[in-house]
Amino acid sequence: MLRDRFGRSFDYLRVSVTDRCDLRCTYCMPPEFKGFEEPADWLTFDEIERVVAAFARLGTRRVRLTGGEPLTRRHLPQLAGRLAALPGLEDLSISTNATMLARHATALKAAGVARINVSLDSLDHAGMARITGRDSLPSILQGLAAGKAAGFDPIKINMVAMRGVNDHEIDAMAAFCIEQHFILRLIEVMPMGSTGQDSAYLPLHGEYDRLRVKFGLQPQTATLGGGPARYLSTPDGHTSIGFITPMSQHFCASCNRVRLAVDGTLYMCLGQEEKYELRPLLRAGASDADLEQAIRVAIERKPEQHDFTRQPDKIIRFMSQTGG
Template sequence: MRDQFGRSIEYLRISVTDRCNFRCQYCMPLEGLPWLPKADILRYEEIADIVAQLAPLGLRRLRITGGEPTIRPELPRLVRLLRDIPGIEDIALSTNGVKLPQMAGALADAGLHRVNISADSLRPERVAAIARRDLGFALHTAALAAEQAGLGPIKVNVVVMRGINDDELGDFAALTREHPWHVRFIELMPVGELRDLTWEHVVPSDEILARLSAVDALLPDATPVQGNGPAAYYRYAGAPGSVGVITPMTHTYCEKCNRVRLTADGRLRTCLFGEHEVPLRDALRRGEPLAPLFTRALAEKPREHALLQLRVGGLRALSEVGG
């Protein structure tokens, strides 16, 4: 599976819900969004059917996202359905981690391989302020539950916001000296209606690495970290974990894009911040083959996003497409 620019596409991010139990400042408006009607959302069997039709074309890697995927009932059942599809080699989950202590074991038993945990602060009161919900989240509790269930490598995603949480860079990096966790610092993406956060809040990755290197020397990590994303990794000497940066604002990586996204209501989105989408749900429900639609979608996948021009493909919030 290659798009019109020769990029190999083997990775599908699957949003299973547009809802979330958080209202993170950079991801969803405080009042939420107009939720999708239940009838419009793909059933688990329909998601598995889509993946089963795309796997023979070269689809190999999946990530389950939301909204917050763990609030959708019976999520391990979907994992089992996906696990049993020939050709699928890797199933990951992106989560805010709130429900991991209760769900990590069941997800691992169902066939989930690994997790990414979003954690924008290590301070409980600041977690609640950024998420605009106080659900008692603690990164250590969530990550240790995932670790004990065998869901690894464990990645921690931190959206860095100047004046809000950038004073915790060193605290997050210190975790990698104590645990085999991979902390990735993500440049803030001002999106859609969430304009309370602007370019002034973006902390460039070069600045992040400079600040971390001032604490101790960071070395390029020669050990590949399993995954599908664009992070560049570094490591403190002797640390079991690593530090990564993801740079959508200062060093775009569109030329290496290997992914497409399936929205909760069955639209194949070929670029996170692009306008291009191909509806799959209605064709699927009519019993039509999806391979021609997918082939067309790849032929129309854009070369790059327009985020730097603040054009975000009609998105009101990142929660609509799972990031």
């Protein structure tokens, strides 16, 4: 198992397959942004497989495919199938905005993707247009229906809660997820890049108490995936509401993940600058042993915690550049 100098174990790798997206969520990417990586600098499927295989040999058991929007990368189900077959990998999942999920859900399930997380910040057409740059709600709802039909269960809904933007819709989203048996995860916005720094932060501790009372929810001790969410469960146990609080109640001491960007850069922390570039090694003919040693060196660079609260303007790269 990979361990850092603070004694934390790392069994979770998030792999960004693209920094492109068909939406422009206000907290993630500016509408005018053009600074995308050139396709020649993207890791190929062979290179991604080599990196993930090296992590798996070192004890990583969970991999999540992210972006940008991962479904904009051509032939993604093929990559998913290759990763799902790797020895040692126990859980392959994907984060998506679901606008293209209706086309790919069946193939992803057949390839071995076990779980999907869907970004959905509003159930209002105008609200989605304001947040994502266009009315993406119809295609997302179609994607969710296709995900259910393909057999993904449970499906997690990620809602970034923002004061004065969509906080008035939290109850409606909770009711929708309870009705559909989706797992809702409310997420505090992080000050990454100008988009995140300009977003209206909403601490979630008040929402935790309010939703617990309103929907008769109970604290849940069972974990749901490898993430940091704290969950409340409905009395019948059919669904849960999670709270991800990187700002008001950070979970750095139990962090279990690193992120691989589309260009092969390993980012150690969303809220710090420590990184390690793997692409030069891969394209210089590094052996598997060289690659594993580079990953160990990278893990040693992981900082103790982020600086979002002390230096909220520190991280100028956008979330889409890091990998969600």
